[in-house]
Amino acid sequence: MKPYNIILSLFVLVILINNPILAQNNTDAMQPKKNNGSSYFSLSLNYISDAVYLGRKDSITAPYLYPSISYHNKTGLYAMGSFSYLTKPDESRIDLFLGSLGYDFTNKKFSGDISFTKYFFNSDSYNVISEVDADITASLKYDFNLINLMLSSTCFINKNGNSDFFISSEISHDFVTTDKKIQISPSMGVYFGSQNFYEEYYIYNRFGSERTTGSGQGSGQGTGQGTGGTGGTGGTVITTETTTTTVMLQESKKFGLMAIEFSVPIWYINKPFIVSFLPTLVIPQNPATLTVDSEVYKEDLKSTFYWMAGISYRF
Structure with missing residues (x-):
C-alpha cells in the first residue's frame, strides 16, 4: 500500500480501537497520523452524536463536542489532551477531561500503536464508561493489498x-481518489471483552449506590426557663431514611462477544486541513442479566446508529 494509504489506514486503526470515547475519549483519533519523518502539532474540533461503547449507552443521549491538541514526534511518540463538552439541553457541561501518551510506528505494510489514557469524568x-479511570491499548495492523487486517x-x-480486558479484530478496504484527497474505508469489527465497567456504571449511575427516601413529620411541646426569658413551644422534626440498592451484573467477569460494528470512515484532505466523517452501526451482543435487590432483569439491547465528524489543522 502506498504511503498515503498507510497514513489513513493507521487512522482507521486508532479510531476503531478507541471506538466511541473511545472516539470521543481519544480525540486525536479523528485525524490520520503522518509517517513522513517530521514532527507536528495538531488542533482539532470533533463532534459525536452519542456516547456509545460496544453498543452500550445510557437511556439519555450524550452528544459531545470535543476540542483537542496533540503533538506527534517524528520518533513516533505522541501526547494528546482534550475535553468533552456535553451539548444536550439542560445538561450542558464539561463532562470529561483526558490525556494520552503513546507510540506508533509504520513499517511498509505493518503498523502499530500503544497508548495510555487517563480519564477525569465529571x-x-x-x-x-464514566467509572473507568484509565486504559492501556495496543494494536497491530497489516495491509494485504485487498484488505487491511x-x-x-x-x-x-x-x-x-x-479491570476489564478487550480484544477486537477488524477488516477494512480503502478506496482512494486519483488526486489522493478523498479516502473511504468501509470496515467491520468484532469485539470481545468483560463487563466490570458496565456493572459499575449501573451501580453508580443508573441506580445509584445509595438513595435517600421518605420523610417523617412530628411535633413536640416543651418549656424552659432561663435568665432573661422563657422558652417557646412547638417544633417540627424531619427524618430521612437511607436505603442501599444492591446491583449485580451476572456477566461482569465473563469474557465474551460484546458487539459487531460496521462503519464507513471518510476523509477529505486539503493540507493543512483534514475533514472527517464516521457513520457507525453497532449491533450489541450478549445482553446483561441484572439483579437489582431481589429482582432479576434481562437487558434489552438494540442496534444503534451514531456518527462522528471533525476537522483538524496541522502545523
Missing part, C-alpha cells in the same frame, strides 16, 4: 479496582 456524568487489545482500569 461527577454528574452518565457516560457508560487489524488486531487490538485494551485494558480498562476501573475506579473500584476491577
Whole structure:
C-alpha cells in the first residue's frame, strides 16, 4: 500500500480501537497520523452524536463536542489532551477531561500503536464508561493489498479496582481518489471483552449506590426557663431514611462477544486541513442479566446508529 494509504489506514486503526470515547475519549483519533519523518502539532474540533461503547449507552443521549491538541514526534511518540463538552439541553457541561501518551510506528505494510489514557469524568456524568479511570491499548495492523487486517487489545482500569480486558479484530478496504484527497474505508469489527465497567456504571449511575427516601413529620411541646426569658413551644422534626440498592451484573467477569460494528470512515484532505466523517452501526451482543435487590432483569439491547465528524489543522 502506498504511503498515503498507510497514513489513513493507521487512522482507521486508532479510531476503531478507541471506538466511541473511545472516539470521543481519544480525540486525536479523528485525524490520520503522518509517517513522513517530521514532527507536528495538531488542533482539532470533533463532534459525536452519542456516547456509545460496544453498543452500550445510557437511556439519555450524550452528544459531545470535543476540542483537542496533540503533538506527534517524528520518533513516533505522541501526547494528546482534550475535553468533552456535553451539548444536550439542560445538561450542558464539561463532562470529561483526558490525556494520552503513546507510540506508533509504520513499517511498509505493518503498523502499530500503544497508548495510555487517563480519564477525569465529571461527577454528574452518565457516560457508560464514566467509572473507568484509565486504559492501556495496543494494536497491530497489516495491509494485504485487498484488505487491511487489524488486531487490538485494551485494558480498562476501573475506579473500584476491577479491570476489564478487550480484544477486537477488524477488516477494512480503502478506496482512494486519483488526486489522493478523498479516502473511504468501509470496515467491520468484532469485539470481545468483560463487563466490570458496565456493572459499575449501573451501580453508580443508573441506580445509584445509595438513595435517600421518605420523610417523617412530628411535633413536640416543651418549656424552659432561663435568665432573661422563657422558652417557646412547638417544633417540627424531619427524618430521612437511607436505603442501599444492591446491583449485580451476572456477566461482569465473563469474557465474551460484546458487539459487531460496521462503519464507513471518510476523509477529505486539503493540507493543512483534514475533514472527517464516521457513520457507525453497532449491533450489541450478549445482553446483561441484572439483579437489582431481589429482582432479576434481562437487558434489552438494540442496534444503534451514531456518527462522528471533525476537522483538524496541522502545523
